[in-house]
Amino acid sequence: MGNEFVFGNYTPYNTIIHKIDCRLKLFFLVILMVAVFFSYGTFVTTLIIDGILLVLISIIMFISKIKFITILKSLKFIWITFLFIFLINIFLPNKNYITIAFDIYGYNIYWESILQSFRILLRLIMMILLTVILTSTTKSTDLSFALEWYMYPLKLIKFPVSDFAMIISLVLRCIPLILNETTRIKKAQESRGANFTTGNIFKRIITFTSIIVPLLLSAISRSLDMADAMTIRGFIPSKKRTRYHIYKFSLADLFSFIFVSGCCCFLFYLAYMQFDLLEVLFNFTSTITVLR
């Protein structure tokens, strides 16, 4: 059978990144994403910092043995979205932009907007990469445990936290199965002459129901089966359970915590001060020259 690669699926390597506690990893994901989304003053500063972040992310990816090309290949359907976002941002008018780059039949395109869209794209890519790092180095059960851990306070207001975490872990478990099923049904309908790429809207809706209906039916029967299998093994929603995996913080966790939070604090500081890095660098070199 053709095991279609599922993007962001857990890869069972034994790297440091895999070993870091799942709760910490989730925390890192959040603060790194915040760092990615901050504005650091001028365009140039922001781009420099984005570059640094990108290098950092690539290093983490290298350590956790995620191949860049694998991600690129599995992202092939998202490129269209990227292009769309890029173009929208370029053509979106903004009064603050002044430096004209092109003049297309009276419609001005500004350097600022090009830079801005480039940055948005970069942010998006980094966000995706960060998420891929998390999901491909963390098992879904661990991930749902981490979520449950952070949602613990919600238990006070009687929110069914553990059920919610179980649902998430089951959904993550089922995604590859459903994707496989989708390819299978799509191929089956294709061999009945269904065409998913051309034809008018009305026709295409009909062809898509030929995938959606069987997929829904199989998803329903699958979930009923799973519910039975869980019931038979004594699962009762909201009932107290013990936990097989015991999560303990290790030395690696400590170091990674110091490293990542240190980096992020530095970045937050930069974002707070809104430095113009070029100017800072310029001042720095000139001070040195003066000192000489």
Place this chain on the structure above:
Amino acid sequence: MAIIINNLTHIYNKKTDIETSALNNISLKLKDHFFTAIIGKTGSGKTTFLQHLNGLLIPNDGEVILDDFKITSNYKKSKKNILEIRKKVGYLFQFSENQLFENTVLDDVMFAPLNFKIEKEEAKKLAIEALKLVNLNETLYEKSPLNLSGGEKRRAALAGILALKPKYLLLDEPTSGLDVTGKNDLIKLLKKLYESGVSILLVTHDMDLVLNCCNDVILMDKGKVIDFNDVYSVFKRDDLENYGIVRPKIFEFCKDFEKFIDINKVKNIDDFIMELKKNGK
């Protein structure tokens, strides 16, 4: 006019860390009118091979020649003639009952002809013809496919393919999950189709089915064709166990009588006893 495969190679997820070679340089030629089985372990590339024969998969290397069509590595699925290929080569998936989606059985069987731009009246005619061919009761035509039994669903799905009157029929595990009645009905139907001129290529683990129906066998292992010969020669191989194949019990049993009876005529127990009587005493 035949199916010719030259140096067919297929690799899944090329250039990623989970790259797997599924088919490795396969060349063979299927004769004009055939009833052939592909056997081998799970993961030996049987299904991948089958999916190349109606353009569901495009080879990474090599070519597939179907009568006057040719599929090579630079063939695009969007090409117009893919529809003609699929009309000529029907493909029934494993657990094909899952692909039924319309409100009624008749509508579902009409789905394929309508996709091939056949007029509605004509499509209906074709659909009814196909449903009659698979021996589905007329009272079921207007029922929802969900209300059919397992065997009936399977036959309805097959009718959905046969409505196009394919010249070649590809089947992936057609008997899996069926009970005795369902299986026997299907076997009868396949034999009838073969006699009416349809060429059949099926992937299966059911060796009784192979012995009972097929003329030739393609034995696959690790993406390669190990043997392509008539059923009896393949089952006589000594190394069959290495490829995960268990011979049909009747074949295993009458092998010892090889010198005494004509083993090539034994398809089931009745044949065996007939041969015994003919040659005995």
Place this chain on the structure above:
Amino acid sequence: MKLIELKNVSLIYNKKDVVLNNISFSINEGEIISIIGENGSGKSTLGKLITKLIEPTKGELFFKNKSYSISNEEIRKNFGMIFQNPDNQFIGNTVEDDVAFGLENRCINPKDMPKIIDEKLNLVDMINYKKYQPNLLSGGQKQRVAIASNIALNLSLLIFDEATSMLDPKGELEVSNIIEKLKKADNKMTLIIITHNMEEVLLTNRVLVLKDQKISYDGKPDDLFKNEELLKTLNINPPFKYELVTKLKKAGFAVDFNDSLKSIKDKIWQ
């Protein structure tokens, strides 16, 4: 001693679709029985009724002479079930997690879990795959994990609901080997094997045939398979040896059902 008893159990959907009609039988402790019948004869439903995944419309079920219902957690703890589709019963992320899932539900102390998990995975020969994820396992391997996950819970009754029908021959063999192993185990677990593979019926000592929503046969597999007329009315294809002997006998050969395949061959030579 009676482990399970069904008294006049019926199941009717939507007030008109009769799935099971007034069924009564009992299963003794340690018995190995099989249930066969055509697709849609209600054999899987019967399994789900016994484990109380569904409630009957009429009638009562007893476990060790005690009536039980869907809410009787203490009694239901004794039941396990292996389902048809290997993918749909793999709950955990890895093999060991899947076995642990049931133990977690039973609130077993995490310190005791590794020992139980190793022991049960050893039993089904999956110990080397402890850290594997389901997408790397074959169907037969997944079913073996499901068996380990179930028997880790100290069951007195395990039901195989067409557990081999989606497997390849290798997987089928793997699962039936485990069944053989369970038969020989000391704790005498009661096994119910719901199947349409007649060779699997030969693993059991008693067979129930479901036809037309009722039990049409209850007895030894051997007696069933020897009785040609009964087989015809029940629409059953006997296992290879029985079919062979029946047909040879008809053709005038002096063979017997108790003969091994080899002695049948010898007799034909004569």
